[in-house]
Structure formats: C-alpha cells, structure tokens
Amino acid sequence: MTDEAEIGQPLAPRRASRRIWLGKVAVGGGAPISVQSMATADTRDRERCEDQLRQLQAAGADILRVAVPDMDAARNLGALQRAITLPLVADIHFDWRLALTAISQGVQGIRLNPGNIGGAAKVREVAKAAKDRGVPIRVGVNAGSLEKRLLAKHGGRATPEAMVESAKDEIRLLEDEDFTDIKVSLKASDVSTAVRAYRLAARAFDYPLHLGITEAGTLQGGSVKSAAGLGILLAEGIGDTIRVSLAADPIEEVRVGLSLLRALGLRRGGLTFVACPTCGRCEADMIPVAERVEKRLSSLRGEVHVAVMGCEVNGPGEGKAADVGIAYGHNGVGLLFKKGEIVARLPAAELEARLVEEAEKLAK
Amino acid sequence: MTDEAEIGQPLAPRRASRRIWLGKVAVGGGAPISVQSMATADTRDRERCEDQLRQLQAAGADILRVAVPDMDAARNLGALQRAITLPLVADIHFDWRLALTAISQGVQGIRLNPGNIGGAAKVREVAKAAKDRGVPIRVGVNAGSLEKRLLAKHGGRATPEAMVESAKDEIRLLEDEDFTDIKVSLKASDVSTAVRAYRLAARAFDYPLHLGITEAGTLQGGSVKSAAGLGILLAEGIGDTIRVSLAADPIEEVRVGLSLLRALGLRRGGLTFVACPTCGRCEADMIPVAERVEKRLSSLRGEVHVAVMGCEVNGPGEGKAADVGIAYGHNGVGLLFKKGEIVARLPAAELEARLVEEAEKLAK
Numbered sequence: 064m065t066d067e068a069e070i071g072q073p074l075a076p077r078r079a080s081r082r083i084w085l086g087k088v089a090v091g092g093g094a095p096i097s098v099q100s101m102a103t104a105d106t107r108d109r110e111r112c113e114d115q116l117r118q119l120q121a122a123g124a125d126i127l128r129v130a131v132p133d134m135d136a137a138r139n140l141g142a143l144q145r146a147i148t149l150p151l152v153a154d155i156h157f158d159w160r161l162a163l164t165a166i167s168q169g170v171q172g173i174r175l176n177p178g179n180i181g182g183a184a185k186v187r188e189v190a191k192a193a194k195d196r197g198v199p200i201r202v203g204v205n206a207g208s209l210e211k212r213l214l215a216k217h218g219g220r221a222t223p224e225a226m227v228e229s230a231k232d233e234i235r236l237l238e239d240e241d242f243t244d245i246k247v248s249l250k251a252s253d254v255s256t257a258v259r260a261y262r263l264a265a266r267a268f269d270y271p272l273h274l275g276i277t278e279a280g281t282l283q284g285g286s287v288k289s290a291a292g293l294g295i296l297l298a299e300g301i302g303d304t305i306r307v308s309l310a311a312d313p314i315e316e317v318r319v320g321l322s323l324l325r326a327l328g329l330r331r332g333g334l335t336f337v338a339c340p341t342c343g344r345c346e347a348d349m350i351p352v353a354e355r356v357e358k359r360l361s362s363l364r365g366e367v368h369v370a371v372m373g374c375e376v377n378g379p380g381e382g383k384a385a386d387v388g389i390a391y392g393h394n395g396v397g398l399l400f401k402k403g404e405i406v407a408r409l410p411a412a413e414l415e416a417r418l419v420e421e422a423e424k425l426a427k
Numbered sequence: 428m429t430d431e432a433e434i435g436q437p438l439a440p441r442r443a444s445r446r447i448w449l450g451k452v453a454v455g456g457g458a459p460i461s462v463q464s465m466a467t468a469d470t471r472d473r474e475r476c477e478d479q480l481r482q483l484q485a486a487g488a489d490i491l492r493v494a495v496p497d498m499d500a501a502r503n504l505g506a507l508q509r510a511i512t513l514p515l516v517a518d519i520h521f522d523w524r525l526a527l528t529a530i531s532q533g534v535q536g537i538r539l540n541p542g543n544i545g546g547a548a549k550v551r552e553v554a555k556a557a558k559d560r561g562v563p564i565r566v567g568v569n570a571g572s573l574e575k576r577l578l579a580k581h582g583g584r585a586t587p588e589a590m591v592e593s594a595k596d597e598i599r600l601l602e603d604e605d606f607t608d609i610k611v612s613l614k615a616s617d618v619s620t621a622v623r624a625y626r627l628a629a630r631a632f633d634y635p636l637h638l639g640i641t642e643a644g645t646l647q648g649g650s651v652k653s654a655a656g657l658g659i660l661l662a663e664g665i666g667d668t669i670r671v672s673l674a675a676d677p678i679e680e681v682r683v684g685l686s687l688l689r690a691l692g693l694r695r696g697g698l699t700f701v702a703c704p705t706c707g708r709c710e711a712d713m714i715p716v717a718e719r720v721e722k723r724l725s726s727l728r729g730e731v732h733v734a735v736m737g738c739e740v741n742g743p744g745e746g747k748a749a750d751v752g753i754a755y756g757h758n759g760v761g762l763l764f765k766k767g768e769i770v771a772r773l774p775a776a777e778l779e780a781r782l783v784e785e786a787e788k789l790a791k
Binding site for chain 1: 438493518520571618622623645650652655657658674686687691700703705708713721734735741746
C-alpha cells in the first residue's frame with residue numbers, strides 16, 4: 064500500500080535521474096517519458112529499413128533502434144539516421160569496431176555492454192569516440208544472458224540482484240573511462256523479475272532507466288505483460304523511456320507504448336477512446352463500430368476524447384467526460400452527445416460517420 | 428517508491444478483506460483472485476445466452492454476469508445459472524422486483540445499487556431475500572453515473588472521493604438492513620481516477636473489491652488500460668476479483684484477465700509464453716508462428732513455459748527459463764531447446780510442429 068501522500072496522485076513522484084540527450088531527445092531528469100521501438104527490417108537492406116524507420120516515426124515513436132549484426136549493417140547507419148529526424152540507436156554486441164563505425168556514421172545512441180567487447184582498451188576507445196560525438200550508451204542487462212560468473216554467485220538464477228550487479232559492473236567499466244552519458248535497462252521476460260530489478264536499480268544509481276519486459280510475447284499477451292509491468296513501475300515513479308517489446312509489427316509496439324503513457328496521464332494529445340463492453344441491453348453490432356472509429360481517429364494529433372456506447376440509458380451519462388460520443392438505442396435510432404448533452408437523435412446507421420466527422424473537427 | 432520490505436516482492440502483501448462466497452467461489456479474505464466477465468448475448472434469448480455462458484466458463488472465467496433489463500430476462504436466470512457450474516451474477520438497475528425474481532431463480536450473486544431501487548422498504552425486502560439465500564450483493568459505483576447530489580458536493584466532478592462517498596452511502600443502506608455480504612466496485616474509464624478511487628476505498632472499508640476500468644475500449648486499447656490500471660492496484664495488494672471490460676467478444680475479457688493474473692504471478696497453471704520481438708537478425712517469418720503456437724497451446728491446463736525465438740545466438744540463452752522452445756537460425760535450420768539446452772537441430776519448417784508436440788507432452 065502506498066502512503067497517504069501518494070493516494071491523491073495516481074503516480075508517485077518521478078524518481079530523480081540524470082538527464083542525457085539522444086540528439087534532441089532528452090531522457091531522464093524529468094523529461095517526458097519517451098517511447099522506443101526497434102526495426103525488424105534487416106539493417107543491411109537500407110531501403111526497407113529506411114521505410115520502416117519512417118513509418119515508426121510517423122506512428123509517434125520518439126527513439127528508434129536497429130540491430131547492427133555486421134559491418135555491412137554498420138555502414139548503412141548514417142543513411143538510416145538521416146532518413147528520420149528522431150535519434151537512431153545502434154544495437155551492438157561483442158564487436159567494438161561496429162560501435163566505432165556506428166558512432167562515426169552519426170547515430171545518436173548506442174546500446175552496448177562494455178563487458179563483452181574484449182577488454183578495457185577497446186572500451187576506452189569506444190567511450191572516447193562516443194564522448195567526442197555526444198553519443199550516450201545504453202547498458203542493456205538481460206536476465207536471459209547474464210554472465211556465468213554472476214549466475215554462479217546468485218545460485219544459478221538470474222535474480223533481480225544478479226541483474227543489478229551486472230548493470231553496476233557494466234556501468235563501472237564506462238565510468239572507469241570517465242564516461243557517464245549512460246542509460247540502463249534490466250529486462251526480463253518475467254514481469255516480477257523485471258519489476259524487482261528496476262526497483263533495485265532505481266536505488267542503486269541515478270542513471271535514467273529504459274524500461275522493458277523482454278520477449279513479452281504476441282500482440283495481445285505481450286501488451287498485457289508490458290502494460291502491467293511497465294504500469295507498475297511508472298506508477299512508482301520509475302522509468303524514463305520505455306519499449307513495449309512484442310512479436311508483432313513494431314508499429315504496434317509504438318501504439319501500445321503511447322496508449323500506456325496516455326492511460327497513465329504521462330502523455331497528452333491524440334485520441335482518448337472509450338467504448339462500453341456492450342451487454343444484453345445493446346441492440347446494435349457495436350464492436351466493429353468501436354474498432355473502426357478507434358482506427359480512423361488514432362492518428363489525430365489534437366487532443367480529443369471520444370465515446371462509443373451501446374445503450375441510450377447509460378450512454379450519454381457514462382460518456383460524460385467525452386468531447387463527443389454516440390449511444391445506440393432501440394429500433395434503429397441512437398444519440399449523438401457532447402460532454403454528456405444530447406445534441407442529436409439520428410438513425411443508427413448514420414452515427415458512426417457523424418461521430419468521426421465531429422471528432423475530426425474537434426481535434427483541429 | 429515502495430519501502431525496503433516490498434522491493435523483494437513484486438507485489439505488496441494483499442489488503443486484508445472480508446471473505447464472501449458466490450456459490451462455491453470465495454472472494455476476498457485471501458482467496459485466489461477471480462476473473463469475471465459478462466455475457467453480451469440478450470438475457471431474454473435463453474439459448475444464445477446459455478451458449479455464451481458455457482463458452483466463457485470453458486475459457487476459464489470464475490464468475491459470470493448477465494444484464495437483467497426486464498422480467499422476461501429475470502425469469503431466464505434459473506436456467507442460465509443451471510447451464511454453468513460457476514456462479515451467475517444478475518446485473519440489476521432500478522427495479523427491486525427484478526432483484527427478488529433473480530434471487531428466487533437461484534442466481535449466486537446480485538449487482539445492484541440499493542440507492543436507486545426506490546427506498547428503504549424495498550432495500551429491506553431485497554436484503555432479506557438475499558440473506559435468506561446467501562446471495563452477496565455487489566455495490567457498483569461508476570464514475571459516469573454518480574448521484575447529482577454527490578457531483579454537486581465535489582465540484583461537479585466524479586472525483587475518487589465522490590465515488591468512495593457514493594460507495595459508503597450504498598453500503599450503509601445495506602448495513603442498515605443488517606446485510607454485510609457485500610463486495611464493491613468503483614469503476615471509471617480513466618485509469619487515474621479508478622486507481623485513486625480503489626486506493627481510497629481500500630482504506631475506507633474492508634469489503635472485498637471488484638476491480639475494473641469501465642468502458643476501457645477496444646481489444647487492444649482496452650487491454651492496455653486495464654492491464655496498467657489493474658496491474659498497479661494488484662501490485663499494491665488491492666483487489667479480490669477482476670473484470671477486464673472490453674468492447675470485444677467477452678472471451679477476450681477472460682483471456683486478458685487470466686494473462687494479467689499469470690503475468691503478476693497471481694495465477695498458476697496453463698501456458699507461459701514468451702516470444703522475442705524479432706530484429707534485423709531474424710531470417711524467418713516468426714511472428715505468425717508465435718501467434719499460432721500461442722493460440723494452439725492457450726487452452727493447456729498443465730503448467731508449461733514455451734519460447735519462440737528469432738535467432739540462434741540469443742535464443743536458447745534468453746529462453747532458458749522455458750521448458751521448451753525453438754530458435755530460428757540461418758539457412759533454413761533452427762534449434763529445439765529445453766531449459767536452455769539444445770536438444771535438436773531441425774529444418775526450420777519442422778520447428779513449429781515439434782514445439783507444439785513437445786509442449787503438449789510436457790503439459791500432461
């Protein structure tokens with residue numbers, strides 16, 4: 064249970080973290096929580112990858128990442144960064160040369176664990192190059208790939224404590240090179256492990272935290288895990304940037320991430336959409352209407368609150384907070400309402416089009 | 428931020444609440460958190476409604492509800508209750524006679540606000556009938572339909588404080604009739620309002636709490652809101668029974684509810700499914716495989732943890748916690764692994780079928 068002061072606020076005060084910059088996007092230190100995603104296109108296929116990055120930018124992502132499996136991929140990074148106005152993060156494992164190439168190509172962030180690139184001399188060179196170009200490094204601890212030494216020390220299991228120890232070790236390697244332009248993730252596919260690891264990390268250091276439940280699963284199952292895990296942490300004031308990781312089109316990762324931030328009042332603008340679950344009182348086939356309306360209005364930039372309700376009895380009342388809404392009634396008619404006031408009684412078949420029209424007008 | 432003792436546990440200790448019984452299902456007092464849903468079929472259409480209730484029971488719901496708009500609907504309740512082994516809850520507004528009929532028909536729960544059925548004499552009669560049959564009553568406060576008097580008192584807005592005051596008023600009407608077999612919901616479509624209302628209620632009385640974000644929206648948007656809002660509350664130890672309210676087939680409400688409880692470690696058994704989000708390293712069309720595997724295994728009763736991973740490099744390691752998993756590799760081959768150990772190298776085309784087979788074996 065939270066203490067008295069926190070009850071009045073849905074979210075605890077945000078954890079104080081340092082601020083870093085990926086290009087023009089601030090992370091930490093009270094900056095708005097940013098939404099990240101990662102391209103699934105092969106980084107070596109420049110055109111496809113550029114296309115996908117542009118789509119993800121259009122969907123509302125704040126920071127984008129690509130895998131850098133080899134030098135052919137690394138050499139595309141400059142073009143990929145120039146294809147978007149958002150910061151591009153290069154995801155690198157094991158090979159320090161890929162990191163140096165990525166930095167010289169002009170990416171605005173690196174994800175790399177200094178512990179696995181081959182020793183202090185290489186870490187020094189990468190840290191120096193990153194520092195010269197103002198490129199932050201994300202240390203990405205993953206419960207599934209913890210060092211054997213740490214697993215052994217923690218009873219063979221990737222415990223939250225082992226994960227935080229791994230993060231501290233990686234951070235130290237960078238700090239030893241006088242590099243502190245760092246953010247940290249501690250991902251696990253299990254919500255409970257991830258939540259505890261981030262809580263411990265939130266107290267262990269003040270670098271900004273990149274939240275994620277890794278390998279969360281499919282669109283639906285993964286969204287539930289991510290929304291629960293990230294929701295719990297964000298409600299505790301923990302987290303500076305998030306990625307919802309899904310086995311789905313990454314556009315969905317962006318949508319779910321933005322929905323989550325909006326649901327928690329951490330992001331303004333765009334569509335707030337409510338729809339009743341329908342019950343025995345509803346005489347219309349309302350669910351497809353709700354799906355279509357949400358889809359058609361989902362790209363609105365202006366702030367608008369829209370409701371689709373299944374009955375006239377509760378509709379306008381329960382949709383009172385909505386700027387505009389519809390409620391299906393009996394015998395093929397229904398209501399259009401604004402802020403709970405009925406403004407028109409219309410044939411049910413016209414409700415959907417009228418609602419979309421009114422919402423678009425309001426969002427302008 | 429949570430205190431030191433809570434960091435080690437993903438969830439705070441559960442709030443102490445009274446225990447009530449809906450038929451054989453306990454709610455509150457440390458009972459397992461139950462998952463509810465509501466039929467969308469017209470309660471007057473007995474056959475269709477029976478079918479839907481049976482489907483919802485098969486999907487894993489613990490408690491089911493139907494709307495009772497009129498006496499024709501009320502007279503079907505006995506048959507509907509007998510069509511399932513789960514408790515059936517009758518959802519009633521305004522009309523005390525519907526409540527009396529529902530109780531005499533043998534439903535195992537009522538959802539009714541005593542404040543709107545027409546005065547103390549009627550409340551007395553309903554409370555007496557419910558008490559005689561051991562039928563609990565859920566007081567259901569909804570931010571969208573608060574009494575005008577309370578709205579006026581709270582600045583015209585359905586604040587969390589106004590909602591809790593409404594709940595207390597309703598509870599008092601039942602307590603005045605010596606009726607305490609009560610659970611309470613305080614739903615709002617806005618996550619922040621709902622979270623604050625439930626937190627306040629958790630301290631204001633000790634009746635079990637039925638959690639829900641009302642009119643949450645479509646399958647995807649609504650799942651995110653519900654998982655975040657209910658996840659935050661459950662992590663604080665608040666909540667005895669949940670309903671994920673979606674404008675979608677109610678089967679989805681049950682699935683999302685169960686996923687949420689599993690994600691938080693509040694429900695055991697069945698499938699734990701992880702899938703990586705795929706990245707530039709993945710050469711297979713993995714997302715449809717993940718979707719199909721999850722669907723095919725979702726009805727398993729035994730506990731099994733399954734992973735679908737996009738690359739051989741991280742696959743087995745990151746899927747270490749999985750009882751069984753597959754990882755796609757290069758050139759049309761891939762791996763089958765168990766608990767992180769590679770047990771077979773197979774043509775990629777055979778991986779999916781083999782995984783399902785192994786998982787089904789393990790779940791037995």
